[in-house]
Structures are given as structure tokens and as C-alpha cells.
Amino acid sequence: QSFAAAGHPVTLWARDPDRAAAIQGTRENAAYLPGIGLHPGIAVTADLAAIGGDLRLLAAPAQHLRAILQRLPPRPGPLLITAKGIETATGRFMDEIAAETRPEAAPVLLSGPSFAEEVARGLPTALTLACADAEAGAALARSLGHRTLRLYWTEDLRGVALGGALKNVLAIAAGIVTGRGLGENARAALVTRGLAEMMRLGAGLGGRPETLMGLSGLGDLLLTACSATSRNTSLGIALGQGRSLAEILGARRSVTEGVWTAAAAARLAAKAGIDAPVIDAVDAVLNRGAAIDTAVAGLLLRPAKREAQ
Numbered sequence: 434q435s436f437a438a439a440g441h442p443v444t445l446w447a448r449d450p451d452r453a454a455a456i457q458g459t460r461e462n463a464a465y466l467p468g469i470g471l472h473p474g475i476a477v478t479a480d481l482a483a484i485g486g487d488l489r490l491l492a493a494p495a496q497h498l499r500a501i502l503q504r505l506p507p508r509p510g511p512l513l514i515t516a517k518g519i520e521t522a523t524g525r526f527m528d529e530i531a532a533e534t535r536p537e538a539a540p541v542l543l544s545g546p547s548f549a550e551e552v553a554r555g556l557p558t559a560l561t562l563a564c565a566d567a568e569a570g571a572a573l574a575r576s577l578g579h580r581t582l583r584l585y586w587t588e589d590l591r592g593v594a595l596g597g598a599l600k601n602v603l604a605i606a607a608g609i610v611t612g613r614g615l616g617e618n619a620r621a622a623l624v625t626r627g628l629a630e631m632m633r634l635g636a637g638l639g640g641r642p643e644t645l646m647g648l649s650g651l652g653d654l655l656l657t658a659c660s661a662t663s664r665n666t667s668l669g670i671a672l673g674q675g676r677s678l679a680e681i682l683g684a685r686r687s688v689t690e691g692v693w694t695a696a697a698a699a700r701l702a703a704k705a706g707i708d709a710p711v712i713d714a715v716d717a718v719l720n721r722g723a724a725i726d727t728a729v730a731g732l733l734l735r736p737a738k739r740e741a742q
């Protein structure tokens with residue numbers, strides 16, 4: 434929607450031919466963006482090989498990105514990825530998966546505070562675009578940005594990948610705090626200490642602090658962890674209220690990335706010897722059968738420490 438609004442011809446690919454035909458026929462993506470008319474500059478196809486143009490953007494769940502990239506016809510040029518997560522099976526970040534599967538292309542991450550519905554409705558949004566080649570990144574940001582989409586560029590792929598992946602896990606924690614009725618003080622404390630974990634992981638794994646304090650880190654953490662519109666936060670709220678993970682996921686069509694990233698993030702932190710108690714607590718609740726109250730007590734009973742650590 435946004436790129437079409439910026440004047441670019443856009444072809445939208447949907448994997449299901451019936452869905453592609455329905456979107457083309459009704460000019461609406463009724464399953465994911467009901468009530469929002471498709472921009473007239475967008476064509477729709479179910480044929481991946483038919484996608485032309487010099488820019489490709491993939492908006493697919495993190496755990497499925499590798500399989501889609503493997504099916505993509507090889508072509509040089511920028512490959513934009515919106516997925517926010519870490520591949521559970523390998524611990525790889527999204528740009529690493531792109532580099533492995535499509536070495537002929539240049540991975541570009543587009544990330545930041547951006548509920549899709551608001552972007553599609555043309556509400557003002559600012560994002561970070563990460564590309565190893567700063568000049569190419571700057572050119573993309575200028576070409577894709579417009580009045581309601583402001584793009585900042587960086588070469589820091591790792592920082593952008595890390596911020597986008599971790600904010601989802603931290604949002605689940607924030608949601609649990611809300612759902613458990615622990616109060617807004619506790620939520621603010623948890624989000625702040627979660628940011629400290631993000632910064633420590635950045636320092637250990639190669640993300641720049643200014644990236645993590647920018648749109649794709651702190652910005653997206655603020656949006657996601659403080660809004661029940663977020664799928665990750667709302668999942669946390671439901672868990673905090675006592676519903677089971679299976680029940681919550683069973684009622685959803687859309688992906689809740691933090692559920693799949695929590696274990697990989699906890700493993701990466703442990704392997705690097707980085708203290709990440711909030712991420713570890715989310716992983717324990719989701720994947721290791723920990724009771725929520727036990728996990729919360731574990732966080733509250735940690736020994737006192739200097740804040741800047």
C-alpha cells in the first residue's frame with residue numbers, strides 16, 4: 434500500500450491462488466486487512482516466478498522465511514525483509530538466512546514501530562532500513578519513503594535484526610504482567626529492564642547501541658509492549674489471565690513471533706554468557722512448563738545490583 438502510494442508499481446504475491454484471485458477481484462485483503470481498499474497501483478498474483486521489478490519485499494513469518502527464499506527465483510538486487518524473529522532451529526537472524534539462501538541478492542531489513550493496519554491506512558510511520566551498503570540503503574530510503582512513511586537508514590543489520598526479534602519476546606512478558614494484574618509500575622520496570630537485556634545482547638552479538646535505542650529497538654518495543662493491539666502483548670495478557678498457550682494459538686490465524694523466538698533468544702544469550710532474565714523467564718513459561726507466578730517471583734527475587742549493568 435505504502436510503496437504504491439509512493440508511486441511505485443507494485444505486484445502483491447499471495448501463496449494461495451484463491452486468496453490472490455479474491456484480493457484482485459474485491460480489491461481488499463479481507464483476511465488480514467479488512468475494510469482497507471487495495472491501492473489501484475497494486476496487481477495481485479499467486480505465481481512467485483511472475484514477480485518482476487528491481488525490488489522484492491518479503492513479509493512472511495520468520496520461521497517460514499528460509500523456505501520461501503529457497504523458492505524465490507535467483508536475482509541480484511535488494512531483498513527487503515520485514516520478518517522480526519530468530520529462526521528457532523538454527524538461531525539465525527533474518528539477514529543471515531537471506532545471505533545463506535540468496536547469496537546473489539543484498540539483504541535489507543525494514544523494521545520499526547509499525548502496526549500493518551496503520552501503515553495500510555496511510556497513517557504516519559517511521560522505520561529503520563538496514564543495508565550493509567550505506568549508499569544503497571540511502572537510495573532505497575529516499576525512493577520508498579514519502580509523506581506518511583519516513584525511512585531512516587543504517588548499515589547495522591545485526592542491531593535491527595536483534596531489536597525486532599527481542600521486542601516481541603519482551604512484549605509477551607509485558608503482556609503477562611498486565612494480564613496478571615501486576616500494575617503499570619511493574620510493566621514500565623519490566624520494559625526498561627528488557628531494554629537493558631536488548632542492549633547487553635547487542636553489545637555481545639554485534640548490534641550498535643544507537644540502533645537499539647532507535648526506531649527498530651526502543652521504538653518498536655514501546656509500541657509493541659504497551660499496546661494490546663500487538664499480537665505478542667495480547668498473547669501475554671491472555672497467558673497472564675490463565676489461558677493456555679495452545680488455546681491462545683489455536684484461536685489465531687496470524688503469527689505471534691515472540692513465541693517462536695523466545696527459545697532461540699534465550700539460547701543465544703546463554704551461549705554468549707549474557708544475563709537475560711526476562712527473556713529466559715518468557716522461554717521458561719512458554720517452553721519449559723514454568724508457572725507464571727514462579728517466573729515472576731524469580732525476577733523479583735534477584736539480588737540487588739547496580740543499574741547500569
Ligand SMILES: NC(=O)C1=CN([C@@H]2O[C@H](COP(=O)(O)OP(=O)(O)OC[C@H]3O[C@@H](n4cnc5c(N)ncnc54)[C@H](OP(=O)(O)O)[C@@H]3O)[C@@H](O)[C@H]2O)C=CC1
Pocket residue numbers: 448449464465492493494495497501515516517518547548549550686687688690
Ligand atoms: N503485522 C504487523 O503489524 C507487522 C508485522 N511484521 C513482521 O512481518 C512478518 C509477517 O507478519 P504478518 O504479515 O503480520 O503475519 P501474518 O501471520 O498476519 O501473515 C503472514 C502472511 O504470510 C503467509 N504465510 C504464512 N505461512 C507461510 C508459509 N509457510 N509460506 C508462505 N507464506 C506464508 C500468510 O499467508 P496465508 O494466509 O496463506 O497463510 C500471510 O499472508 C512477521 O515477522 C511480523 O513480525 C513487521 C511489521 C509489522
Ligand SMILES: O=C(CO)COP(=O)(O)O
Pocket residue numbers: 517545546547548549601604653656657662663664665666688689690
Ligand atoms: O511488529 C509489530 C509492530 O511494529 C507488530 O507487532 P505484533 O506482531 O506483536 O502485533
